[in-house]
Amino acid sequence: MNVLPPVITIDGPTASGKGTVAHRVASALGWGVLDSGALYRLTALSVLRQQIDPQDAAAVAQVANTLDVVFHPDGILLNGLEVAEDIRQEQVGNLASQIAPNPALRAALLSRQRAFRTLPGLVADGRDMGTVVFQDAPLKIFLVADVSARAQRRCKQLIEKGISANLADLLSDMRERDARDIQRTVAPLIAAPGAHVVDSSNLTIDQTVQAILDLWSGVTG
Numbered sequence: 678m679n680v681l682p683p684v685i686t687i688d689g690p691t692a693s694g695k696g697t698v699a700h701r702v703a704s705a706l707g708w709g710v711l712d713s714g715a716l717y718r719l720t721a722l723s724v725l726r727q728q729i730d731p732q733d734a735a736a737v738a739q740v741a742n743t744l745d746v747v748f749h750p751d752g753i754l755l756n757g758l759e760v761a762e763d764i765r766q767e768q769v770g771n772l773a774s775q776i777a778p779n780p781a782l783r784a785a786l787l788s789r790q791r792a793f794r795t796l797p798g799l800v801a802d803g804r805d806m807g808t809v810v811f812q813d814a815p816l817k818i819f820l821v822a823d824v825s826a827r828a829q830r831r832c833k834q835l836i837e838k839g840i841s842a843n844l845a846d847l848l849s850d851m852r853e854r855d856a857r858d859i860q861r862t863v864a865p866l867i868a869a870p871g872a873h874v875v876d877s878s879n880l881t882i883d884q885t886v887q888a889i890l891d892l893w894s895g896v897t898g
């Protein structure tokens with residue numbers, strides 16, 4: 678029998694802490710990580726750099742199909758250039774969210790995402806990891822946090838990185854992005870059937886990671 682490597686999916690809105698939590702859960706289990714948002718952000722960055730019209734669905738999908746990207750332990754190379762910081766800019770995240778409803782783009786990224794599923798296992802974070810990409814995942818998490826907690830976290834992160842940030846602007850961008858991610862008809866941000874909803878508004882990262890590891894222990898018995 679051909680048994681696929683296990684996957685834990687962690688879906689949720691922007692700045693819910695998915696990325697940090699996914700990395701910590703993966704390192705506790707000795708598994709790999711897929712930051713699927715990075716693939717949408719890399720596509721958005723390429724669209725910006727190549728001055729492609731974001732409304733041109735076929736051209737955007739073509740960018741995704743031909744992305745020359747290497748994830749390495751210290752960053753991400755796009756066409757051989759380090760872009761790990763560039764893709765974190767708010768402008769890139771917002772464009773990623775605007776192009777994300779494009780079905781041809783999502784189809785182009787599907788096999789790239791599934792290729793991350795290797796032994797001994799994968800923690801995959803995004804919006805549709807449990808609903809579309811890894812529907813058979815044995816553990817699905819929907820990680821939420823209230824929008825003001827998320828905007829405050831994002832503001833703190835940006836300021837720590839020396840990037841200027843305004844809480845009110847972040848809050849309104851985040852509300853707009855949540856609405857777009859939730860309301861789109863293709864792969865909307867929604868808890869997968871059977872997903873465990875974890876609310877991290879009042880949890881530390883350690884507590885959130887532990888909650889997920891406990892759920893995983895429950896799965897493996």
Ligand code: DC
Nearest residue numbers: 691713714717773774777803804805
């Ligand atoms: O997780 P993130 O903020 O890096 O993702 C950026 C955008 O990419 C997000 O607003 C919507 C899109 N995205 C998506 O549509 N599906 C995913 N699995 C991950 C991200």
